[in-house]
Amino acid sequence: MAKVHSLLFFFLLSLLALGSRSRGSESKWARQSVDLTMAGFAESLRLEKFTGVNVKIWKSKVRLWFTAMHIWDMRLGKSEGVLTAEEQKKYDETNNLFVGCIISNLSDGLVRVYIDETEAKTLWDALVAKYDATDAGNELYLMESFHDYRMVNNHYVVEQAHEVQCIVKDLDLLKCPIPDNFVARCIIAKLPSQWRNFATTLKQKRQEISVENLIATLDVEEKARKKDVPEKGDQGQSSANLVQKFPHGKNKGNNKPNKTTTFKKKKNKALQKCYACACV
Incomplete structure (x- = not known):
């Protein structure tokens, strides 16, 4: 019995030693991982x-x-002061x-x-x-870029609004800040011609609007317009359906039978003339 107790005691000691070693290795690995992450x-x-x-x-x-x-x-x-070695x-x-x-x-x-x-x-x-x-000389160039920027119809409006926002941020870095509400109103004024009605609607609103809220509004409107535009695959499907409905061509008059194809009633065979001897 004493031998069994001694064996169990040594077995428990070995388990504790292994546990302490594993915890030490884990903490060391954790310190190395933090150092590597910072590096x-x-x-x-x-x-x-x-x-x-x-x-x-x-x-x-x-x-x-x-x-x-x-x-x-x-x-x-x-x-300042004398430094030690x-x-x-x-x-x-x-x-x-x-x-x-x-x-x-x-x-x-x-x-x-x-x-x-x-x-x-x-x-x-x-x-x-x-x-x-x-950089002080670039301030005038950025001001001109902001003033002369015009949006076009063949490019995403939200991306163009972000470009205007980047110009404003560069001016801000040059200690030339522009009020946010003024920037938002300028973006509305720079909207392309296809957005004229939407720009008029925004101008009629009396409350102030931030640049972030304006860009979010433009994003929703742009996605809605993109959804309303029919895709090429849908157009091809509709034309195929038209071909199935009118297989003889687009002109409906061509579907009517030709008058030359009408048939006359046949006469009684007994009354028909014999062409060989000219008898009835």
């Missing part, structure tokens, strides 16, 4: 090559990317990572200009100072 997230935010256009959008994307990598504060430069080493590593990420995401032409910059703050300030001024 994958930072990698997914990697930008396209910056060519000097749309610097506001590029700066926003860089902020999201570098925040995920925990290096966004490097654009502010080195903190460990702090200086960490600063150098983070600075090199910041500069390397920026340089690797510049176009080849811009890389030649900024390849010699080794400080994160100096590089960032140079890019912002140059291309923020360049």
Whole structure:
């Protein structure tokens, strides 16, 4: 009996040891999965090559990317005071990572200009100072694009409304905001000719309408119009049915029998003349 109890005791101890090992491996795997997920997230935010256009959008994307990598504060430069050896080493590593990420995401032409910059703050300030001024010239172009935009009949209206909304958003990034109600009224005024009656109906409404609500209304109307248009398959089916109803052609008069096909009554055989001897 004592031997049985001792065996059971050792068996339970082995099970507990295996359970602790499995929990340790699971927690380690969980930590690795979180790290890999964060690394994958930072990698997914990697930008396209910056060519000097749309610097506001590029700066926003860089902020999201570098925040995920925990290096966004490097654009502010080195903190004041004397750094310890460990702090200086960490600063150098983070600075090199910041500069390397920026340089690797510049176009080849811009890389030649900024390849010699080794400080994160100096590089960032140079890019912002140059291309923020360049974006100021794009403000007039965007204003003209918004003013001159006209919708066409052979393109989806909702997609064209989204294009107008994108122009407005670009102006907003350039510190030139446009009121939402004004944008909605402009979209109504830019609707194509086939939507003239619908635009008049919207203009007669006195309450204010947002751009989002207007686009939702246009989407419902566009889907309803698309549903009302007969499809090619339906047209072919209707024409086939017409052929089955009138198999002799579209002209109904052709269905009448020809007058030349009428038959006369036959005479009595006894009264018919013999053509051989001319007798009755």
